[in-house]
Structure formats: structure tokens, C-alpha cells
């Protein structure tokens with residue numbers, strides 16, 4: 347078992363940002379990441395472009411240089427590698443946290459590779475690991491994808507894109523331009539009004555001209571190997587289909603949070619219990635950081651507007667340590 351001042355769970359932008367704050371405060375910390383460095387971003391669509399400018403994504407005083415104002419996934423991965431190297435951040439990769447046991451005012455954190463004890467813990471596990479499911483028959487078929495990678499595999503295929511937010515519109519456009527036959531099933535009566543201003547006219551015009559077929563006020567009823575059945579106000583419709591791309595968003599890993607002992611209200615938006623100022627949870631000295639703090643409201647917090655979380659948490663940890671030392 348190894349002892350630290352602080353364990354940070356998750357090596358995404360938020361975990362790395364918290365590690366920089368811990369470095370600045372000279373805390374003995376470790377980041378435990380279940381996959382590769384910035385694992386969620388590594389699994390983002392290969393050709394994706396961030397909606398934030400690189401300037402607003404920069405961390406730890408290291409300039410984020412990109413070819414255009416908005417960086418690509420590839421540029422972001424380069425940037426996170428550079429941050430890790432420049433700050434010499436202490437990150438253990440491919441170590442998934444499974445358990446956290448309170449012991450004598452500290453916490454024992456267990457992964458399949460080791461045990462770590464610390465008086466303070468930051469949970470920065472994001473929301474990209476748990477897709478928001480359609481919960482319809484056939485969703486477990488291999489042709490149904492909740493993550494989108496690259497358009498090439500969909501060339502010449504009949505695709506159903508479910509959803510009408512940024513990711514769904516991006517995927518519909520990219521697969522259409524690369525030669526897929528694209529249909530969209532949209533629960534609402536229009537494309538999500540907050541779709542980015544440089545995407546929305548393009549998708550609306552493709553729908554208007556009929557090159558992408560969109561069914562509004564429509565739900566997926568069930569998915570069969572060669573078809574999909576949709577339900578709208580007009581009734582049921584079965585269409586031929588090769589792949590379903592369910593771009594319906596993602597949720598925090600509530601199962602993990604509950605296993606770690608974090609209290610979560612049953613009613614939506616299921617924001618894990620935490621203090622809005624210090625970010626401390628119901629467990630003393632256990633903090634939440636990053637997009638996780640918004641629960642199911644996953645478009646409310648992002649990298650851009652949570653970059654202060656690391657400093658806020660570390661200031662609280664230092665303040666508490668000072669109080670203990672002066673008593």
C-alpha cells in the first residue's frame with residue numbers, strides 16, 4: 347500500500363488540472379486513470395473539432411496552440427501529452443479505481459494493480475463512460491453504436507442517427523458527406539436550438555433539400571437486424587437499416603459513485619451531493635471536480651467553465667490542513 351496526501355481519480359482534462367494545482371501546492375499526490383491519458387478524449391470521434399477555442403481550453407499556464415481557433419481531437423491529445431510532460435505529472439495509467447474504503451479519517455483506494463491511502467480524494471471521472479440508452483428491444487445488436495469513431499465504415503450503408511444535438515448533427519453530416527444514406531429520428535419538433543451556429547444551418551439545409559431524411563416528433567420503437575421501427579404522431583413506420591448511431595448523450599457513472607460512497611438524489615438531474623463552493627461531497631475530504639458536478643445536465647459544465655475546480659479544491663485542502671496544524 348502506498349500513502350499520498352491526495353488521490354485524484356480520472357486522468358482527463360479535469361484530473362490533470364487538479365494535478366497541476368496539487369503540484370503548485372507541493373502536495374504528494376497520484377492520479378489514477380483507468381485507460382490512456384485523457385482517455386475520454388482519446389475515444390472522441392477521430393475527426394472531431396472542439397467547440398471551445400484553444401485559448402479557453404488551456405491549463406496550467408501552458409499555451410494551447412492549434413491550427414485554427416478551435417482545436418481538433420488530435421491537437422488536444424498532443425496538448426494533454428505536453429501538459430503531462432511539462433509539469434511532470436504523477437499519473438498511473440490503466441489503473442481503474444474499483445473501491446474506496448474509509449479508514450481512520452483517511453481513504454483506502456483500490457485498483458486491480460494496487461492500494462493507495464490518502465486523507466483527501468478528488469473524483470474527476472467525467473461522464474463519457476455511460477451512454478444514455480434508448481431502452482428499446484434490439485439495442486444490444488452489434489449494429490447499434492453509442493459511440494461514433496470514423497465515417498469510413500458507414501460508406502454505402504443505411505444509417506439511422508438518433509438525436510438532434512451537436513454530436514447527432516455532426517455524425518449525420520459527416521456520414522452523409524462520406525457516402526452513407528442517412529436518416530435521423532428526432533424526439534423533438536426541430537433540431538436542438540443550441541446546436542452550434544456553424545453546424546445548424548448545414549444540417550437544416552441538408553434536411554430541407556432531402557439529402558438527409560429527418561423524422562421529427564419520432565421515437566425508435568424497436569431495432570431488428572435489417573430494419574428499425576419508428577413511432578411518430580402519424581403512426582408506425584419500418585425502414586431498412588444497416589446501422590443505428592444512438593447519439594443520445596452520456597451520463598456520469600452513478601454505479602461507481604455509489605460504490606465510492608457518494609450520495610446521489612433519486613430525482614433528476616441527479617447531481618451528486620457536494621458543496622457548491624468547496625466541491626466537497628457528503629464524505630469529508632472527498633471532492634468532485636469537472637463535468638461530474640452537473641449530474642445529468644451534461645451540457646451545463648465542460649472543460650472551459652470548470653478550469654477553476656483544481657485550485658478551489660486544493661485551497662480547501664490546504665485550509666483544512668492549516669486548521670488541523672494550528673489546533
Ligand SMILES: Cc1cc2nc3c(=O)[nH]c(=O)nc-3n(C[C@H](O)[C@H](O)[C@H](O)COP(=O)(O)OP(=O)(O)OC[C@H]3O[C@@H](n4cnc5c(N)ncnc54)[C@H](O)[C@@H]3O)c2cc1C
Pocket residue numbers: 355356357358359360361378379380381383384385386387390391394395396397398441442443444470471472473474475513599602635636637638647648649650651
Ligand atoms: C464530443 C464532445 C465534444 C466536446 N467538446 C467540448 C469543447 O469544445 N469544450 C469544452 O469545454 N468541453 C467539451 N466537451 C465536454 C468536455 O470536453 C468533456 O466532457 C471533457 O472530457 C471533460 O473532462 P473531465 O476530465 O471532467 O472528464 P473526462 O475527460 O471524461 O475524464 C474522466 C477520466 O476519468 C477516467 N475514469 C473513469 N472512471 C474511472 C475509474 N473508475 N478509475 C480511474 N479512472 C476513471 C476516464 O477514463 C477518463 O479519462 C465535449 C464533450 C464531448 C463528448
